[in-house]
Amino acid sequence: MDFILSLLRSMPGAISLGLIWGIMAIGVYITYKILDIADLTVDGSICTGACVCAILTVNGVNVWIAVLAAVVAGMLTGLITGFFHTVLGIPAILAGILTQLMLWSINLKILGKANLGINARAVKVIVTQLDKSKAIMALIGFVAVVILLLYLFFGTELGCSLRATGCNQNMSHAQGINNRFNKILGLILSNGLVALSGALLAQYQGFADINMGRGAIVIGLAAVIIGDAIFGHISVNFGVRLAGVALGGVIYYVVYQLVVWFGLDPELLKMLSALVVAVFLAVPYVKSTYFSYTPRFKAERKARKIAARKAKKAAKKGGNS
Amino acid sequence: MLELKNISKTFNAGTVNEKVALKNINLTLEDGDFVTIIGGNGAGKSTMLNAVAGTWLPDCGSVIVDGVDITDMPEYKRAKFLGRVFQDPRMGTATDMWLEENLAIAKRRGKSRTLRWAITRKERDEYREMLKQLDLGLEHRLTTKMGLFSGGQRQAVTLLMATMNKPKLLLLDEHTAALDPKTAAKVLELTDKFITEGKLTALMVTHNMKDAIAHGNRLIMMNAGQIILDIKGEEKKNLTVEMLLEQFSKASGTEFMNDRALLA
Numbered sequence: 001m002d003f004i005l006s007l008l009r010s011m012p013g014a015i016s017l018g019l020i021w022g023i024m025a026i027g028v029y030i031t032y033k034i035l036d037i038a039d040l041t042v043d044g045s046i047c048t049g050a051c052v053c054a055i056l057t058v059n060g061v062n063v064w065i066a067v068l069a070a071v072v073a074g075m076l077t078g079l080i081t082g083f084f085h086t087v088l089g090i091p092a093i094l095a096g097i098l099t100q101l102m103l104w105s106i107n108l109k110i111l112g113k114a115n116l117g118i119n120a121r122a123v124k125v126i127v128t129q130l131d132k133s134k135a136i137m138a139l140i141g142f143v144a145v146v147i148l149l150l151y152l153f154f155g156t157e158l159g160c161s162l163r164a165t166g167c168n169q170n171m172s173h174a175q176g177i178n179n180r181f182n183k184i185l186g187l188i189l190s191n192g193l194v195a196l197s198g199a200l201l202a203q204y205q206g207f208a209d210i211n212m213g214r215g216a217i218v219i220g221l222a223a224v225i226i227g228d229a230i231f232g233h234i235s236v237n238f239g240v241r242l243a244g245v246a247l248g249g250v251i252y253y254v255v256y257q258l259v260v261w262f263g264l265d266p267e268l269l270k271m272l273s274a275l276v277v278a279v280f281l282a283v284p285y286v287k288s289t290y291f292s293y294t295p296r297f298k299a300e301r302k303a304r305k306i307a308a309r310k311a312k313k314a315a316k317k318g319g320n321s
Numbered sequence: 322m323l324e325l326k327n328i329s330k331t332f333n334a335g336t337v338n339e340k341v342a343l344k345n346i347n348l349t350l351e352d353g354d355f356v357t358i359i360g361g362n363g364a365g366k367s368t369m370l371n372a373v374a375g376t377w378l379p380d381c382g383s384v385i386v387d388g389v390d391i392t393d394m395p396e397y398k399r400a401k402f403l404g405r406v407f408q409d410p411r412m413g414t415a416t417d418m419w420l421e422e423n424l425a426i427a428k429r430r431g432k433s434r435t436l437r438w439a440i441t442r443k444e445r446d447e448y449r450e451m452l453k454q455l456d457l458g459l460e461h462r463l464t465t466k467m468g469l470f471s472g473g474q475r476q477a478v479t480l481l482m483a484t485m486n487k488p489k490l491l492l493l494d495e496h497t498a499a500l501d502p503k504t505a506a507k508v509l510e511l512t513d514k515f516i517t518e519g520k521l522t523a524l525m526v527t528h529n530m531k532d533a534i535a536h537g538n539r540l541i542m543m544n545a546g547q548i549i550l551d552i553k554g555e556e557k558k559n560l561t562v563e564m565l566l567e568q569f570s571k572a573s574g575t576e577f578m579n580d581r582a583l584l585a
Contacts, residue, residue: 153436157429160418160439164426167415170407171423174374175482176400176430 007261012132014253019139020127020200022249023146024216025223027193029245030150032224035166035186037085040096040217042194044103045077047213049195051110054118054208063125067199073110074195075188077103082184100213108210117207125203135204142200143246146193151239153189162186194220218273223248225280322522323350323490328372328382342368344546346382350490350524355516357533358526359565360543366526369543370492373524375399386489401431404483404521406476406496413479416468420459420478423467424448427482451481455511473504477511484515491516491523498528509536530562540565544573 024046031039049070056066077099084095108114120128127135153159164172165182172179194216202208224245231244252273260266293301328346333339343365350356358366372379375396383392386402407413414423425440425448445463452460455477459470467475476496483491493512497505513536516523527533533540540557542550542565549572552560 155439156436157425157434157439158436160422160426161429161434163418163422164415167417168412170412171415172426173397174400174403174405174407174413175426176397177426177434178397 003261007257010257010261011254012136013129014257015250016127016129016132016135016139016204017201018250018253019136019143019246020197020204020249021219021223021253022143022246023200024194024197025220025227025245025249026143026146026150026242027190027197028217028220029224029227029242030186030190030193032221033166033228034154034163035183035190037092037166037183037187038096038217039078039081039187039190040093041077041081041099041103041187041191042096042220043213043216044100044107045074045191045194045213046198046201046216047107047208047210048077048103048110049074049198050202050208050212051107051116051198051210052195053199054116054202055110055112057118057123057125057203058116060123063123063203067126067196070195070199071192074198075192077195078187078189078191079184081191082187085187086180086183104210111208111210114210115207118203120203120206127200127204128206129204139200142196143243146196147239147242147246150242154238158185215270215273218270218277219249219252221281222252222273222277225277226251229280322352322354322387323348323373323524324383324385325349325369325372326383326385328369328379328384330368330372330377330379334380341546343372343379346372346546346548348541348548350522353520353522354539355521355523355537356525356539356541357537358524358541358543359528359530359533363545364543365546366543367494368546370494370524370526373490374403374405374492402489404486404488404491406479406483406491406493408495408498410472410475410479410499413482414467414475416466418467419464420452420467420470421445421448421463423478424451424482424485427485430486451485452478454514455481471504473500473508476500476504476508480508480511480515484519484521487519487521489522491521493523493525495526495528497532512536530565534560534562534565542569542572544569549573 031037052073053066053070056069057063081095081099084090085092120130127138161177162182164177165179169179227245227248325346325348328343330343331341360366373384383390391399421440449460457474497508539553541548550568
């Protein structure tokens with residue numbers, strides 16, 4: 001009974017964290033799903049958002065301005081990756097990794113040390129784990145505004161052209177769309193959102209840490225995949241999809257809590273997340289490569305195998321005599 | 322209208338894979354010219370089209386459209402003047418997007434893309450009217466993803482997208498080559514219709530001699546990166562496949578080596 005109570009007590013925390021990572025996952029959705037770019041900048045930019053927000057808040061800057069500054073800083077990180085990728089022609093994954101590594105140094109410089117606490121009792125913050133119900137309400141507000149703005153944006157001429165760039169660069173080029181600009185714009189938007197999520201995360205947990213972004217892309221992808229798997233079938237509406245991705249983040253953290261509650265060593269959780277994401281990413285390929293045989297093909301293949309075995313046996317016999 | 326001056330292009334220059342794709346191409350198109358381009362594999366037909374479209378920069382020479390030198394203009398900016406249809410039906414449309422979204426993107430070719438709505442209600446009616454002309458029943462499927470249409474339907478839509486803004490020049494790169502004969506005929510018929518109605522200037526690469534003879538008012542034959550035949554006017558109207566083959570061997574000193582073109 002106590003166990004179950006402790007599980008229930010941990011749920012508001014899981015939901016808050018899930019919503020925060022849901023915003024991050026929406027950022028990942030823009031690059032991974034819409035632009036078709038695997039952007040690894042996010043491991044660094046989520047930390048940049050946290051660091052900028054933490055250092056400003058601690059130094060007495062209004063928390064909203066701190067969050068805004070974090071978003072702008074995140075956008076700049078996207079701009080760097082975009083520059084590497086489009087102007088210098090570095091493959092997207094490598095461009096992201098380079099920026100991510102750069103950001104480790106930059107984040108350390110921003111923060112001044114490896115870890116900085118934000119005392120929610122001393123400074124005003126938007127979300128804190130000290131008041132989870134208020135945090136959840138505020139986070140739902142954030143998620144809703146983000147989804148609404150993106151929904152509107154991707155319905156505009158510019159947003160539509162961004163989708164075209166992600167879908168077919170030949171077509172977009174032939175239709176006079178500047179693919180370079182659109183890719184940079186997408187990376188800026190995405191990393192701005194990721195940094196927003198980092199800023200909220202730092203406030204919520206009460207500190208920014210230089211290592212907090214490690215493996216963020218995997219959590220983001222997990223949320224995107226969960227969201228798509230569950231809500232992709234319900235509606236093709238873009239808003240519903242984005243909401244699904246945010247909820248994917250929540251589901252990820254609720255499952256995370258459950259797994260911890262069942263007594264799994266928390267140190268193994270990153271491995272588990274990576275494996276789960278690997279499995280989901282592999283499903284479409286494995287399905288089409290190994291499980292797409294028709295019954296007739298299977299029957300014929302069986303017959304071929306039997307025939308080959310018989311032929312082998314016959315050859316052996318012939319060789320002996 | 323269009324002027325190509327001394328365009329040359331060599332791919333992989335200085336390596337064992339060096340390939341001279343275009344040699345001193347000079348070509349002038351008048352307003353309303355519909356030119357068909359024919360030639361064997363590797364003759365430089367598509368390369369010449371890509372030179373106009375700006376896929377890469379030429380080694381030398383210039384591309385001039387309506388008196389404006391566009392040699393240095395990036396591909397996406399040239400799109401303002403050009404309508405393009407590719408050989409591969411998957412290349413011309415965004416397959417994950419709706420039919421109407423594809424049309425809306427084409428509608429804004431050459432204009433700056435702002436934060437206004439991508440599609441207005443008025444446009445939607447317009448698109449329905451345009452799609453009716455294709456006579457493929459697509460006017461009822463505005464919110465179907467392009468990827469769900471057949472190759473022929475996609476090429477027809479791409480053709481519509483390429484011509485709806487009245488481009489100064491329409492570039493057709495073997496746009497019926499991947500289609501079955503019946504669909505190819507339908508798409509060619511639409512091509513003729515759009516070009517005639519819009520009084521467009523067009524360059525059409527084809528591997529089919531009969532098509533090259535039956536369409537357009539001027540025929541160009543290419544071989545080894547050069548234009549070896551340029552037939553227009555009355556001469557073009559009376560042309561037959563046999564005459565074309567004879568002229569080809571006279572001009573190039575070899576037999577025409579492309580079964581695909583002969584058998585089609």
